[in-house]
Amino acid sequence: MKLKLTIAYDGSFFAGWQSQCHGNTVQDTLERAFTQIAGGRIIVYGASRTDAGVHAIGQVAHVDLGEVSQKMSSPKRWQIALNASLPPQVRILRAERISEQFHARFSAHSKIYRYCLWHEDILPPLLYQRAWQIHGPLNIALMSSMANALVGTHDFRGFTARSGSKRENTIRTLYCVKVLKRGKEVQLIFHGNGFLYHMVRMLVGAMVHVARGTLLREEFVQRLTAATPSIAPRSAPAAGLYLTRVLYQKK
Amino acid sequence: MKLKLTIAYDGSFFAGWQSQCHGNTVQDTLERAFTQIAGGRIIVYGASRTDAGVHAIGQVAHVDLGEVSQKMSSPKRWQIALNASLPPQVRILRAERISEQFHARFSAHSKIYRYCLWHEDILPPLLYQRAWQIHGPLNIALMSSMANALVGTHDFRGFTARSGSKRENTIRTLYCVKVLKRGKEVQLIFHGNGFLYHMVRMLVGAMVHVARGTLLREEFVQRLTAATPSIAPRSAPAAGLYLTRVLYQKK
Numbered sequence: 001m002k003l004k005l006t007i008a009y010d011g012s013f014f015a016g017w018q019s020q021c022h023g024n025t026v027q028d029t030l031e032r033a034f035t036q037i038a039g040g041r042i043i044v045y046g047a048s049r050t051d052a053g054v055h056a057i058g059q060v061a062h063v064d065l066g067e068v069s070q071k072m073s074s075p076k077r078w079q080i081a082l083n084a085s086l087p088p089q090v091r092i093l094r095a096e097r098i099s100e101q102f103h104a105r106f107s108a109h110s111k112i113y114r115y116c117l118w119h120e121d122i123l124p125p126l127l128y129q130r131a132w133q134i135h136g137p138l139n140i141a142l143m144s145s146m147a148n149a150l151v152g153t154h155d156f157r158g159f160t161a162r163s164g165s166k167r168e169n170t171i172r173t174l175y176c177v178k179v180l181k182r183g184k185e186v187q188l189i190f191h192g193n194g195f196l197y198h199m200v201r202m203l204v205g206a207m208v209h210v211a212r213g214t215l216l217r218e219e220f221v222q223r224l225t226a227a228t229p230s231i232a233p234r235s236a237p238a239a240g241l242y243l244t245r246v247l248y249q250k251k
Numbered sequence: 252m253k254l255k256l257t258i259a260y261d262g263s264f265f266a267g268w269q270s271q272c273h274g275n276t277v278q279d280t281l282e283r284a285f286t287q288i289a290g291g292r293i294i295v296y297g298a299s300r301t302d303a304g305v306h307a308i309g310q311v312a313h314v315d316l317g318e319v320s321q322k323m324s325s326p327k328r329w330q331i332a333l334n335a336s337l338p339p340q341v342r343i344l345r346a347e348r349i350s351e352q353f354h355a356r357f358s359a360h361s362k363i364y365r366y367c368l369w370h371e372d373i374l375p376p377l378l379y380q381r382a383w384q385i386h387g388p389l390n391i392a393l394m395s396s397m398a399n400a401l402v403g404t405h406d407f408r409g410f411t412a413r414s415g416s417k418r419e420n421t422i423r424t425l426y427c428v429k430v431l432k433r434g435k436e437v438q439l440i441f442h443g444n445g446f447l448y449h450m451v452r453m454l455v456g457a458m459v460h461v462a463r464g465t466l467l468r469e470e471f472v473q474r475l476t477a478a479t480p481s482i483a484p485r486s487a488p489a490a491g492l493y494l495t496r497v498l499y500q501k502k
Contacts, residue, residue, distance in 0.1 A: 008375050008376050008377070009376050010377055010379065013376075039362045055377065057377075058374075083373065088374065088376065088379045089379060090376055091373050091375065091376055092373075093373060093375075122334065122342050122343075122344060123339065123342070124259050124308075124342065124344075125259050125260050125261040125264075125306075125339065125340045125341055125342055126259070126261055126306065126381070128261065128339045128340060130377070218488040234437075241295070
């Protein structure tokens with residue numbers, strides 16, 4: 001039996017999604033919970049390998065339970081058992097049986113990320129490690145116009161931290177990019193068919209620098225159209241980023 | 252010079268407001284910051300002695316800077332120096348010069364508390380230590396009718412954890428009590444001229460128990476009208492409580 005899991009976590013508690021030797025990652029934490037319940041090792045495949053500090057409202061993962069599922073076949077019971085075993089900083093929001101062809105990462109149609117800015121001199125304690133605090137002026141209208149320019153298919157080579165090989169496909173499509181201002185909070189929403197390593201954080205970093213007047217809008221546009229990886233724009237910190245949703249084609 | 256400070260903090264990081272031997276309280280943390288800046292000891296007087304785990308959006312405190320203020324007389328500079336010295340889990344939102352007669356606690360006209368419930372089987376990780384998760388049915392209409400019954404002047408002897416002496420004045424006036432439902436979140440707002448020890452948490456506890464059918468509405472009303480401290484209603488956990496605002500008479 002294959003399970004599709006929808007997962008939320010507080011990224012400030014973990015060293016990112018992907019398994020590491022020290023074991024303090026979301027994947028390691030989930031795999032330990034599965035091992036505790038099932039006995040044998042079960043690998044958890046996530047849709048997005050979020051960085052240390054990045055939060056998730058709706059991460060998706062799959063697990064192949066194989067013969068273990070003969071002991072416990074109800075997804076709901078797995079969800080309850082997992083949540084009972086996991087720390088409160090990570091929760092299984094949904095568990096459902098899924099076809100053998102499903103792969104959390106490769107079957108994903110698109111993803112939605114949200115980035116949270118706090119535009120005031122003082123970051124409220126309850127937003128600590130949950131938003132990027134911006135001092136001084138911030139041109140929201142300019143950010144919105146940049147958001148519009150981002151929509152569509154572009155070569156995002158200029159907005160990834162991993163240079164990688166030149167043969168890597170760095171073309172992605174953004175379906176929707178929005179800037180929402182509610183009081184001192186500014187939310188940036190990105191919906192795209194895929195995201196390169198650090199892409200959202202580098203886009204936010206560049207947008208904020210243009211909105212603060214420390215980067216020219218032309219440089220941003222040039223980086224987008226000429227796909228120049230030369231000048232590295234400053235990345236926005238991980239703590240303001242939220243993986244909101246992973247979408248799959250309905251069959 | 253006397254300073255009025257408006258303070259926010261993440262209650263999960265501290266063992267409450269009031270100074271204790273171990274020093275891990277908000278008052279101790281603030282006094283250490285003052286000592287670091289000013290040299291001598293400065294006592295910080297808070298409007299409300301919030302319990303361990305209780306958050307503050309707008310706590311108010313005062314300090315008498317005495318001769319220290321000759322060195323640094325601008326409230327804004329004190330605010331900046333304090334925030335630079337304090338951990339990010341506590342922030343000075345405002346610092347202003349106030350008359351010598353002002354006392355954060357005794358001059359307070361009224362206070363507003365907010366209590367946050369999460370009505371779903373799973374508590375989102377980002378609400379961990381910030382809301383009280385309620386399982387099963389919850390009659391919101393019944394909670395609203397209880398909120399209406401609470402408005403006015405009552406003897407709240409039945410809603411305090413500290414029995415104290417019988418001569419203690421346990422009469423308080425609630426100006427406004429509201430139940431606001433936004434999706435799975437239910438917020439309870441209490442605006443009153445004063446609150447007894449654990450009063451909000453015991454009111455919320457009783458309201459939730461009535462709304463879940465584990466306590467009769469009549470028992471709640473009787474406790475309010477007869478001011479019977481006999482049966483102790485279960486307190487709501489500290490983590491869902493927020494001190495939102497302390498109000499003072501304008502002069």
